[in-house]
Amino acid sequence: MGVNEVMTTAGDARGPDAEVVDLVAGLVRTLLASSGEGAHLIEPWARRVAEAYGHQVSLVLVPDGAVVAVGAGAGAGTDGAMTLKVTETVTVAVRAVPEVFRLDRMVALKPLVEEMCAGGLPAARAGRRLRQILHGRAPYPWWAKAVGIALFALGFAPLMQPTWYEIGSTAVLAALSAVLAVAADRLPRLAKLLPLVAATLVSVVTMEVFARDATHGGPVLLMLPALFFFVPGDYLSAAAAELGAGLMTTGAIRLVYAVFLLVQLYVGVLLGLAVTGSSTRRLFDVAAVSDLPRWALFCGWVVFTVGTVLAFAVPARLLPALLLLVYLTVGVQSLATKAAGETAGTFVAAVVLAGVANVLARRPAGPPRLVLLLPGFFTLTVGSLGMRGLTTLAGGHVVAGFTDLLKLVTIVTAIALGLMTGATLTARRADLARS
Incomplete structure (x- = not known):
């Protein structure tokens, strides 16, 4: 119009x-x-x-x-x-x-x-x-997107708890989330409530099937990988970056929308507890003892990146470059965290990721910076902190809940500032003049 x-x-x-x-x-x-x-x-x-x-x-x-x-x-x-x-x-x-x-x-x-x-x-x-x-049509059929969402969750699962039980439960729960996500592409009414419906279903199945034994870790840690596709960590960091860049309107509105999506997931988890008759006191956030070998943790990032390619309709030819950036981000974050702590490690990893993506995206025929950033960004796992904080608070664990929420604010800011810093340091003069 x-x-x-x-x-x-x-x-x-x-x-x-x-x-x-x-x-x-x-x-x-x-x-x-x-x-x-x-x-x-x-x-x-x-x-x-x-x-x-x-x-x-x-x-x-x-x-x-x-x-x-x-x-x-x-x-x-x-x-x-x-x-x-x-x-x-x-x-x-x-x-x-x-x-x-x-x-x-x-x-x-x-x-x-x-x-x-x-x-x-x-x-x-x-x-x-x-x-x-x-x-135009998506490059992959609908079932490939469902497989991608499941792989995306499976690759993320060891970050929550490095156990075989976490991977097994995630395989089932992520399959449910994937079916809902694909169905929402064809059902507009479901699409509007997708985070709420997915969180409720995952919560019910988790509480009834997978969270009966406390030795397998907290219910929230079992749920999160299957809900990670819906967690708005990317929106939260994008909102912080836009606010930092002076895009006040888009940044503020995107921040409100991200919080709204996060609250939908939180309410869905609570609805699942109500359906199953479970107490919110069961929403503790304690990880089980690790039993995954190192090779499984290393290979998990391959699964995660393949899942990202399928779930977000990225052309398959970009898989090697995205996999390289994922391992680069993970490696830099691990080394910097050991040297200077989690916040500094996240900031440094974001700077390196943004800088390398900026350089690779300079070629006219190269992939855009957004596509190069996305898988590496997800490895920084910012959105899950918000879910963990809200559900832990609901469980009555006030100190742990507010600790997670405080970490969320800190890490969101560190990622946004890191991405801005990396992009600025590697930008060409012509690009800076146009911005």
Whole structure:
């Protein structure tokens, strides 16, 4: 839906090209739909594309929408650079629900943006290719996404408790979560309540089947791997990064939305306790004795990365690079944590991850930074602290609960600042000038 706004100024610059307006609005819509990790790319990419076609653009962003004003430009400045003298702008309202579940779109979008910015690609043809990206099918069938969610949880399970029992229970619970997630793609009503429904089902099965013996660890630790796909740790860190970068509106709204998703999971766990007649006092957070060999812990990251590729629709050709970044992040975090503590270790790991991803993403044909960051980011496990803190508080363990919540705030900030620092240290001067 567009609304023309005519502005009369000196000069006779032409009005904006309708094909360019449609192209820029479509680009913003596609970026919004993939902006679960943050909206920082939207304005720079839209500005570059508009300028490549002789136009200028200004944006007002919120996480699920944007007002896009596109104007034609003409004329030359005293320094020889193009100046944009606007006599008419076309304003378009764009809406899209932010997510991170179709990263194949971002992988296909980056080379298209580079081709548009290089010149020679007509706006009409670029618009058709953009629509193909936005409405194209996922690279994997629905069952592959279900398998990916299960592998994603299984790879994460040893971080909660390095036991065979944790892996076995996660296999069952993650299968339930995967079925719900795939079903939600076809059932819009379920999609709106997916975190709540998934947490309730996982809580019921955990309390009735897997948490009867305290020697296997706390119920929350048994539940979390199967719910990790729904935990908004990425939204929390993206919100902190946006606030730190000065994107106040998007950062604040995303933070509220992340907390809302986290509370849905928390309420779902409590509903599961009510259904099973269990007391909240059972929500203790004590890990069982480890019985996993080191090779299983090492191989768990392979399972986790393969699951990430399938669950988030990342092209399979990027698996080696993502696996390298996962092991790099884990290695740096482990070494830095031993040397300087958990907060410093997380910060250093985030700096290294962001820096390496920034360098790898510089190539026009290379994958976008978001895709390179995501698996490594998940290894920092920020979102699970919020769930553990809330459920531990509900169980009456006040000190442990507030300790987890305090760690959540600290680690979220450390990750966000680390990602910003790494990106800034490795950014090119041209990129800094455009930002």
